Amino acid sequence: MKRIAVLVMVAVLLGGCGQEPEQKKFDAQYFDYFDTFTSFTVYAKDEGQFEEYEEIFASELEAYHQMFDIYRNYNGLNNIKTINDNAGITPVQVDKEILGLLEFAKEEYGKTGGRVNVAMGSVLSVWHEYREYGISNPERAQIPDMQELQRAAGHMDMEKVQIDRGKSTVYLEDPSMSLDVGAVAKGYAAQRICVRLQEAGVVSALVSIGGNVQAIGLKGDGTPWRVGIQNPDNSGGMSYLHALNLQDLALVTSGTYQRYYEVEGIRYHHIIDQETLMPRHEFVSVSILSPDGAEADALSTAVFNMPLEEGLALVESLENTEAFWVCEDGREIFSSGFKKFVKD
Secondary structure, three states: OOEEEEEEEEEEEEEOOOOEEEEEEEEEEEEEEEEEEEEEEEEOOOOOHHHHHHHHHHHHHHHHHHHOOOOEEOOOOOHHHHHHOOOOOOOOEEEHHHHHHHHHHHHHHOOOOOOOOOOOOHHHHHHHHHHHHHHHHHHHHHOHHHHHHHHHHOOOOHEEEEOOOOEEEEEEOOOOOOOOOOOOOHHHHHHHHHHHHHOOOOOOOEEEOOOOEEEOOOOOOOOOEEEEEOOOOOOOOOOEEEEEEEOOEEEEEOOOHHHHHEEOOEEEEOEOHHHHHHHHOEEEEEEEOOOHHHHHHHHHHHHHHOHHHHHHHHHHHHOOOOOEEEEOOOOOEEOHHHHHHHHO
């Protein structure tokens, strides 16, 4: 496990004089989980307490990474890959957190009209293969043939994902289907890790797993956590479009600007619409604010795959949920309450 823990020597007095011990800000970074960069910032009374919190964070992060992995096996662990490997063969007994993730994914599938579908592994694996080849061989990059995609789409029926809570098993009825939990895994993990940290006594922290950002409480000095929304086009030197103030909120962005490849000058990103089996091009990013990091992660994909009017109506129907769209033509669209969090 490659991680760097960096102590930032900034003392902050919480509460009135004599009421609370001094709190120091500590940071740790990780590079081996969920195939992305992860950071953990927390206020603690001393380095010993930080090490306690950091050990909880790192062990939880590693556990979720392994459980939700679709590419690798781990000794003594049945994970998402194990479920996929046994599609059409046998139910697989798994940890309750995998059951929770998949039950949550089913709820979001229903709530969003199927716009986020973890049973799309057959289709997403086709796109993944073409994208990886296109990145490595740009002069020979191609997009998948529609017939190939349609054949794969015959194996993404969420109803064929059978969860037995009593036996703690998951079974894929279709032997040609597979799960891809990329649209929900990081947000779900961040949400669960934050709950675990709060149970351990953490009252001030910021977790970021590949851009899935979740804040616990306020910063040590009593001010909100300040988080930027990445600028999809930083050619002008602006890294962020807007800075937001967060307290007990998650911010998750789905965008076209990180995982993509080009074919004949057209960019094909990784967010695939289950109706067209192709990437949509109305937006370059969609950001969701929610108290629940798992919900924010799922919605960022679902709303990205909806026409603007439909996505806006869904967001406005949900309590304590806001959204921000960056359109292909550069327009910025805000849900009704989003701007109150913007503090540029």
